[in-house]
Amino acid sequence: MENQVPPPQPNGKPVVKIFGVGNAGVALLDAVNTPEFAGANFVAVNTDAASLGACSATVKFHLENKLLRGLGTGGDAERGRALAEEQFSTLKSACEGANVVFVLAGLGGGAGSGVSPVLARAAREAGALVLAFVTLPFECEGNRREQQAEQSLDHLKSAADGVICLPSQKIFRLIDENTSLVETFRVTGGLLLEGLRGVWQLLERPGLIQVHFADLCALVRDRHAENAFAFVEAVGAGRAREVVEKILAHPLLDEGRALAESDAVLVSLTAGRDLTMAEINRVMDQVKRQCVHAQIIMGAAVDAALKDKLCVTIIAAKQAPASTTVAARPENRATAPALSGHRDVVMPRNRGQRKHTKPVQTQLPLTIVSKGRFDKSEPTIHQGEDLDVPTYLRRGVAMN
Amino acid sequence: MFEDSNIVVGLEIGTSKICVVVGELNAEGMVNIIGLGQSPSNGVRKGEICDSEKVEQELRTAVYEAEQMADVEIRSVYLGVTGSHIRGFNNRGKHPVVSADREISADDVQDVIKNAKAINLPAENTVVHAVRQHFCVDGQDGVTNPVGMLGARLEVDMHVIHGHANRLQNAIRLVRATQLEVDEIVFNGIASSLALLSSEQKELGALVIDIGGGTTEFIVYLDGVIRFSGVLAIGGDHVSNDLGHGLKVPLSRAEKLKREYGSALVKEESKGQAISLTNELGLTLKQVNLEHLQRIMSLRLEELFEVIAHELERAGLTDYLRAGVLLTGGGSRVPGIEKLAERVFQMNVTHGHAGTVGGITTALDQPEFATGIGLVKYGSLKNRQRAPKTNLASGLKNMVGRFLQRS
Numbered sequence: 001m002e003n004q005v006p007p008p009q010p011n012g013k014p015v016v017k018i019f020g021v022g023n024a025g026v027a028l029l030d031a032v033n034t035p036e037f038a039g040a041n042f043v044a045v046n047t048d049a050a051s052l053g054a055c056s057a058t059v060k061f062h063l064e065n066k067l068l069r070g071l072g073t074g075g076d077a078e079r080g081r082a083l084a085e086e087q088f089s090t091l092k093s094a095c096e097g098a099n100v101v102f103v104l105a106g107l108g109g110g111a112g113s114g115v116s117p118v119l120a121r122a123a124r125e126a127g128a129l130v131l132a133f134v135t136l137p138f139e140c141e142g143n144r145r146e147q148q149a150e151q152s153l154d155h156l157k158s159a160a161d162g163v164i165c166l167p168s169q170k171i172f173r174l175i176d177e178n179t180s181l182v183e184t185f186r187v188t189g190g191l192l193l194e195g196l197r198g199v200w201q202l203l204e205r206p207g208l209i210q211v212h213f214a215d216l217c218a219l220v221r222d223r224h225a226e227n228a229f230a231f232v233e234a235v236g237a238g239r240a241r242e243v244v245e246k247i248l249a250h251p252l253l254d255e256g257r258a259l260a261e262s263d264a265v266l267v268s269l270t271a272g273r274d275l276t277m278a279e280i281n282r283v284m285d286q287v288k289r290q291c292v293h294a295q296i297i298m299g300a301a302v303d304a305a306l307k308d309k310l311c312v313t314i315i316a317a318k319q320a321p322a323s324t325t326v327a328a329r330p331e332n333r334a335t336a337p338a339l340s341g342h343r344d345v346v347m348p349r350n351r352g353q354r355k356h357t358k359p360v361q362t363q364l365p366l367t368i369v370s371k372g373r374f375d376k377s378e379p380t381i382h383q384g385e386d387l388d389v390p391t392y393l394r395r396g397v398a399m400n
Numbered sequence: 401m402f403e404d405s406n407i408v409v410g411l412e413i414g415t416s417k418i419c420v421v422v423g424e425l426n427a428e429g430m431v432n433i434i435g436l437g438q439s440p441s442n443g444v445r446k447g448e449i450c451d452s453e454k455v456e457q458e459l460r461t462a463v464y465e466a467e468q469m470a471d472v473e474i475r476s477v478y479l480g481v482t483g484s485h486i487r488g489f490n491n492r493g494k495h496p497v498v499s500a501d502r503e504i505s506a507d508d509v510q511d512v513i514k515n516a517k518a519i520n521l522p523a524e525n526t527v528v529h530a531v532r533q534h535f536c537v538d539g540q541d542g543v544t545n546p547v548g549m550l551g552a553r554l555e556v557d558m559h560v561i562h563g564h565a566n567r568l569q570n571a572i573r574l575v576r577a578t579q580l581e582v583d584e585i586v587f588n589g590i591a592s593s594l595a596l597l598s599s600e601q602k603e604l605g606a607l608v609i610d611i612g613g614g615t616t617e618f619i620v621y622l623d624g625v626i627r628f629s630g631v632l633a634i635g636g637d638h639v640s641n642d643l644g645h646g647l648k649v650p651l652s653r654a655e656k657l658k659r660e661y662g663s664a665l666v667k668e669e670s671k672g673q674a675i676s677l678t679n680e681l682g683l684t685l686k687q688v689n690l691e692h693l694q695r696i697m698s699l700r701l702e703e704l705f706e707v708i709a710h711e712l713e714r715a716g717l718t719d720y721l722r723a724g725v726l727l728t729g730g731g732s733r734v735p736g737i738e739k740l741a742e743r744v745f746q747m748n749v750t751h752g753h754a755g756t757v758g759g760i761t762t763a764l765d766q767p768e769f770a771t772g773i774g775l776v777k778y779g780s781l782k783n784r785q786r787a788p789k790t791n792l793a794s795g796l797k798n799m800v801g802r803f804l805q806r807s
């Protein structure tokens with residue numbers, strides 16, 4: 001805890017380290033290791049030597065001790081955890097100097113579920129902001145993996161600053177039934193990468209309305225939140241409208257319900273040179289309407305290579321229940337790292353907004369909205385609104 | 401003796417009532433309604449069965465009543481289905497014409513229809529209807545019969561209505577359990593529109609909204625074909641529920657208030673008025689503000705129309721409905737509902753009348769029966785298509801086949 005927050009790179013960009021943990025994580029790491037992510041340091045962590053050997057990462061950690069006899073964890077998360085605890089100092093030193101640590105893992109197995117929470121803790125102790133991108137196993141992979149994944153997700157939520165979690169089961173709604181196994185895994189990995197890319201672009205790409213590192217910190221720090229994310233894109237004249245529709249229908253956002261439940265939302269728009277203010281306005285208007293309670297952070301960037309495509313990345317953070325928030329952060333963490341020479345590019349913006357992220361006493365809902373006779377039937381959801389709740393309540397018409 | 405094919409029965413298992421309509425085909429293929437049976441329904445929520453035992457009981461009552469009235473034995477029914485899981489969408493099938501002279505043959509038409517039906521549905525869903533719209537020959541739209549035309553590329557648009565297989569099967573199994581055969585399942589929205597719309601209205605373009613107890617079906621006809629359809633799991637139940645919640649009265653009382661004092665618009669004269677609720681001895685229990693009652697109803701119905709209007713706009717159909725909007729279903733009995741709908745849709749709104757059948761029409765000219773009558777109408781259209789092939793051999797084959805099927 002005595003570590004100071006490491007200074008960012010001289011050019012004002014934060015130092016990013018991307019960790020792949022476990023077989024799935026290492027495979028994902030390989031997929032990330034493209035010129036686009038050139039500024040990041042890649043670290044592979046696994047208990048399986050074969051998977052590490054094939055990996056293209058610059059730094060590799062092979063977690064091993066005599067008990068495992070070179071056989072890996074054998075799918076036992078407890079072994080993975082013990083092993084990681086043993087090597088805690090090594091992991092911590094690997095995280096040293098980073099401002100942001102991304103942890104990529106597939107939960108459910110031994111290494112992924114066991115090591116990643118410990119790694120997240122180590123990274124936080126080394127002073128980095130930790131974002132975990134994880135997949136949950138398919139239901140067909142069996143009970144044990146599911147339990148391990150659930151448990152590990154809980155640990156991860158309390159250890160990392162933010163967890164972006166992709167339940168693989170939801171993928172079924174995105175692909176058609178004839179998709180091959182390889183393709184399915186590619187889609188799962190691809191989705192996770194989209195999320196990572198979205199965050200990465202926020203940090204790296206010069207934006208017109210910039211979201212920077214401090215904003216990201218403000219959004220995820222000390223929330224221990226589980227995040228839902230979606231990446232959508234559209235081309236052509238009606239692209240803003242199309243994007244909004246896609247967001248509201250996105251299975252990973254539970255058809256827009258995730259937005260309504262979130263308390264912080266980060267929206268990043270990227271488009272070609274023809275991006276208009278009206279389009280930004282249209283998208284943001286709809287997003288705002290969906291998430292009334294949330295603090296919204298918005299960023300917009302222009303990338304000539306996209307031509308007439310509009311891409312929107314949404315990360316919606318849901319406050320985790322109080323019980324999972326353990327170990328309050330030391331004082332020096334509360335202030336986001338100062339980023340010199342970065343401020344003057346920023347467009348004028350309501351700076352006060354960010355102050356809202358101070359821990360606020362949550363309120364219990366006073367009135368439980370009754371659905372009367374529809375309490376037990378399948379809800380009628382239309383564009384993220386539960387239509388079973390009386391209209392006059394939803395529209396806030398007073399009756400007295 | 402075995403082929404009493406001139407009797408067509410429609411069965412609707414609705415959220416508020418179960419309704420059996422018996423129709424008789426006359427020699428010209430027209431249909432007369434000769435019987436009707438109904439029973440209040442308590443085992444259905446939002447158009448889907450949630451208590452099959454209750455529904456089975458009520459179904460038997462309704463069928464018995466209809467059999468008594470029509471003096472026939474009901475063997476098989478056309479079953480109306482609905483529920484929020486049912487969705488409609490348009491799909492286009494393509495087929496290159498390969499023959500040397502580029503003349504489109506009946507086989508080409510079969511192939512293109514087959515292609516249009518090959519769609520990607522979730523594994524658990526099944527197609528309820530696949531309705532042909534228009535053909536398109538080398539980019540020329542609006543061809544109704546392309547056989548004999550010349551062209552290189554034949555395309556066809558289909559309107560596909562699909563739903564969750566298990567949930568559809570639930571209703572079918574329940575009907576089979578009462579020793580009735582199900583001829584076919586029909587989406588309630590299609591049935592209602594068949595009962596209501598004349599072919600002229602279908603040609604001009606019309607929107608039919610059937611506001612039932614638990615669900616609202618909507619369907620758009622344009623240029624004589626179905627262009628758009630859908631279900632919203634909102635209906636009269638929601639209005640009552642809102643009233644019960646807003647006025648703090650029990651549901652049964654809310655239902656009664658809705659029928660007696662309901663209005664789709666807040667009337668000027670009802671502002672500041674109060675209704676006293678009395679118990680069975682005539683003593684006043686509670687006062688209810690009439691303006692609030694009407695406002696709650698108005699908001700709910702307005703929202704329902706707005707959702708449908710929004711869907712239409714997304715499908716780009718708003719400007720083509722020259723015959724306007726037709727309302728039907730028990731939920732459309734609310735006074736002033738046309739005015740409210742006119743305000744939302746910005747077009748002519750009327751109540752639909754089931755004018756396309758003969759028989760005991762005065763008793764049947766109620767919005768609640770539109771679906772039941774439509775089911776009979778659907779059945780009669782199917783029967784007419786089937787009629788020609790009744791020689792002895794095929795008749796026998798059918799009969800044997802039926803016996804085998806039953807056992």
